[in-house]
Amino acid sequence: xxxxxxxxxxxxxxxVRRHVIGMSGGGGCFLGASLSCTDLITYLYRRFLRxxxxxxxxxxxxxxxxxxGHDVPALYGAFVELGMLDVARLGNHLSPFDHIYWHPNRAIxxxxxxxxxxxxxxxxxxxxxxDVRLRxxxxxxxxxxxxxxxxxxxxxxxLLVASAYKLDNLVxxxxxxxxxxxxxxxxxxxxxxxDAKFEAFGCAAxxxxxxxxxxxxxxxxxxxxxxxxxxxxxxxxxxGKGVAQLEGRADRWFCRFSDVEVSALLDELEGGAETQIEAxxxxxx
Amino acid sequence: xxxxxxxxxxLLALARADERIVVMTAENRAPIRSLPAALGDRFLDTxxxxxxxxxxxxxxxxxxxxxxxxxxxxxxTMRAFEFIRTDVGIPALPVKLVGTVPGILSxxxxxxxxxxxxxxxxxxxxxxxVFCPADVGDLLAGLAAVIHxxxxxxxxYCDRPAVTAHAPLEIxxxxxxxxxxxxxVALVVAGALFRETWxxxxxxxxxxxxxxxxxxxxxxxxxxxxxxxxxxxALAVVTIEDHFEIGGVWSIVAELIARASISTQTMSxxxxxxxxxxxxxxxxxxxxxxxxxxIAARVRTxxxxxxxx
Numbered sequence: 181x182x183x184x185x186x187x188x189x190x191x192x193x194x195x196v197r198r199h200v201i202g203m204s205g206g207g208g209c210f211l212g213a214s215l216s217c218t219d220l221i222t223y224l225y226r227r228f229l230r231x232x233x234x235x236x237x238x239x240x241x242x243x244x245x246x247x248x249g250h251d252v253p254a255l256y257g258a259f260v261e262l263g264m265l266d267v268a269r270l271g272n273h274l275s276p277f278d279h280i281y282w283h284p285n286r287a288i289x290x291x292x293x294x295x296x297x298x299x300x301x302x303x304x305x306x307x308x309x310x311d312v313r314l315r316x317x318x319x320x321x322x323x324x325x326x327x328x329x330x331x332x333x334x335x336x337x338x339l340l341v342a343s344a345y346k347l348d349n350l351v352x353x354x355x356x357x358x359x360x361x362x363x364x365x366x367x368x369x370x371x372x373x374x375d376a377k378f379e380a381f382g383c384a385a386x387x388x389x390x391x392x393x394x395x396x397x398x399x400x401x402x403x404x405x406x407x408x409x410x411x412x413x414x415x416x417x418x419x420g421k422g423v424a425q426l427e428g429r430a431d432r433w434f435c436r437f438s439d440v441e442v443s444a445l446l447d448e449l450e451g452g453a454e455t456q457i458e459a460x461x462x463x464x465x
Numbered sequence: 466x467x468x469x470x471x472x473x474x475x476l477l478a479l480a481r482a483d484e485r486i487v488v489m490t491a492e493n494r495a496p497i498r499s500l501p502a503a504l505g506d507r508f509l510d511t512x513x514x515x516x517x518x519x520x521x522x523x524x525x526x527x528x529x530x531x532x533x534x535x536x537x538x539x540x541x542t543m544r545a546f547e548f549i550r551t552d553v554g555i556p557a558l559p560v561k562l563v564g565t566v567p568g569i570l571s572x573x574x575x576x577x578x579x580x581x582x583x584x585x586x587x588x589x590x591x592x593x594x595v596f597c598p599a600d601v602g603d604l605l606a607g608l609a610a611v612i613h614x615x616x617x618x619x620x621x622y623c624d625r626p627a628v629t630a631h632a633p634l635e636i637x638x639x640x641x642x643x644x645x646x647x648x649x650v651a652l653v654v655a656g657a658l659f660r661e662t663w664x665x666x667x668x669x670x671x672x673x674x675x676x677x678x679x680x681x682x683x684x685x686x687x688x689x690x691x692x693x694x695x696x697x698x699a700l701a702v703v704t705i706e707d708h709f710e711i712g713g714v715w716s717i718v719a720e721l722i723a724r725a726s727i728s729t730q731t732m733s734x735x736x737x738x739x740x741x742x743x744x745x746x747x748x749x750x751x752x753x754x755x756x757x758x759x760i761a762a763r764v765r766t767x768x769x770x771x772x773x774x
Contacts, residue, residue, distance in 0.1 A: 293552075302520070307526075307527070
C-alpha cells in the first residue's frame with residue numbers, strides 16, 4: 181500500500197471516529213463496539229468492496245451486512261464520509277423524525293438489511309450469496325459479526341450450511357475486540373482457538389490486525405482464501421480504539437456522554453489531553 | 466379448478482413458470498420428494514436448520530426471489546420464530562412458509578410435533594398472512610394466489626382428500642356452504658377438520674337443522690363479513706379447529722364479534738389448552754373429540770341449551 185493510500189484511509193477513519201463520538205452525546209450509543217470496527221468498515225468501503233457510493237443499489241455491487249447492529253454509528257459515519265448521508269442527519273440520532281437509531285435499518289440508503297438480534301445476518305447473507313451464484317454473477321457478500329455474537333448457535337448452524345454449499349463468494353468478518361457486552365469473551369464463553377473453529381466448520385480463516393491497513397490488505401488480498409470455501413477474516417481489534425479512556429474497557433460498551441465530555445473526547449482524538457469522564461461508567465443494555 | 470393432483474406437481478408447475486421461485490426445505494422432503502431432480506439448483510435443502518433456512522430465504526427474497534420453504538410446522542414456526550418475525554415479518558419479504566403435519570396431522574408423533582399454536586404465532590406477526598387449506602383440493606386451489614401475493618405467508622399444509630370441490634382462492638374470502646337467513650348453527654372452520662365438519666353438518670341436517678359451514682381458507686386476512694353474517698343469521702356460532710383455543714379461529718371469531726358489538730352464542734371445539742393423545746389419525750380424531758359424530762353431538766347439546774330457555 182502506498183503511503184498516500186494509507187494516509188487517506190487513516191484520515192477517513194479518523195473522521196468517522198469523530199462522527200461516532202459525536203453520537204455518544206444525547207441519548208448515547210454503543211461506542212466501544214463502534215470504535216473497534218471503524219478501521220474495518222473504513223477498509224471495507226474504501227478498499228475492498230466493489231461499491232460506488234453514488235449507486236448504492238447497483239446490481240453489480242458487493243454487498244455488506246452489519247450483523248452486530250449496535251456498531252451502526254461507525255457505518256453511518258462512513259456513509260457521511262462517502263457522501264451517502266447528509267452529516268446534518270447524524271444530529272437526528274434517536275430522533276423519532278428520522279431513522280437514525282441504535283440499530284441499522286433499510287430506511288437509510290446503503291443499509292442492505294436491518295439487524296439488532298444477533299446471529300441473523302450470516303444466514304441472510306448466505307441467501308444473497310446463493311442467489312448471486314444462481315444468477316452466475318460475481319458479487320461478493322460480506323457480513324460483519326461481533327465476537328460476542330459467536331455465542332449464538334445460529335452462527336455455527338449457518339456455517340455448516342455455508343460450507344456444505346461451498347459459498348466461496350461469502351466473506352465472514354469478525355470484529356474480534358475481545359468483549360461481549362459487559363465482560364471479556366474469554367472470561368465468559370471462551371472462543372479460542374477461534375480460527376481453528378472456523379476451519380473445523382469448513383471455512384478458510386485468516387487473522388489480521390484490524391487497525392493495520394497493510395495487514396487488512398494482506399487478509400483481504402485473496403478472497404476467497406480457498407476456492408470452494410467460505411472465507412473468514414478474524415480482525416483483532418481494540419474496543420473503544422482511538423481514545424485512551426475508552427480502550428479495552430468492559431464498562432465502556434454503551435456510553436452516554438455530556439456535551440462537555442463529547443467535546444473533550446473529540447479534543448483528545450486530535451491529540452489533546454486525556455478526557456476526564458464523569459458519566460456513569462457502565463450502562464447495561 | 467387446477468388439473469394437477471398433488472402439491473409437488475402444483476408447486477413444480479408454478480416454479481417452472483416463474484424463475485423467481487426457489488423451493489427450500491429443512492430436510493423435510495415428504496411433500497416435495499419429486500422436486501430436487503426437477504428444479505436442480507432452485508431446490509435447496511439446508512439440512513435440519515430451520516433458522517438458517519428462514520434467514521437464507523430472507524436473503525433470497527431480498528434479491529427478488531420467492532422462496533417457498535418447508536419444515537414440520539412445530540419446528541418452522543417455533544424453532545425459527547424469531548427469524549420469521551425479524552427477517553421476514555419486519556421487512557415484509559415474500560417468503561412462503563409451509564408448515565407440514567400441523568395440528569392433528571402430526572398423528573402419533575407426540576406433543577413435540579403438535580403444532581397447535583402455529584396459527585396464533587403466525588397471525589401475531591405484522592405483515593404475515595395465513596392460509597389454512599381444508600384439504601388437498603383447497604391447498605391447490607389457493608397455492609398460486611398465495612405464492613404470487615407479494616406478502617409473507619404461512620401455509621398450514623393439509624393434504625387430506627377433499628370432500629367437496631373448491632373454487633380458486635380469493636384471498637380474504639371464505640367459502641360458505643348451506644347458508645340461509647335463519648340458520649340454527651354456523652360451523653366456522655379452518656384447516657384439517659373441514660372433513661369432519663362437513664360430515665357433522667350432514668348429520669345435523671338429517672335431523673332437520675339448518676347448518677351453515679364457513680371454511681375460512683385464509684385466517685389472515687380473514688373474511689370479516691362472512692363471520693359477522695354467520696353471527697347475525699345463526700342462533701349459535703361454533704368454531705372448529707385442531708389448534709389450542711387461544712389465538713386461533715375461536716379467538717379470531719370472538720375478536721370480530723366483540724369489535725362489531727354483536728351478541729350471539731359461541732362455542733369452541735378445539736384442543737382447548739391441552740396437547741392431544743398421540744395416535745394414528747382416526748384414533749387421534751376420536752380421542753380429541755373431533756369425529757363428525759362428536760362434533761355433531763357437541764353442537765346438538767349446545768343448541769338444546771339455547772332453545773330450553
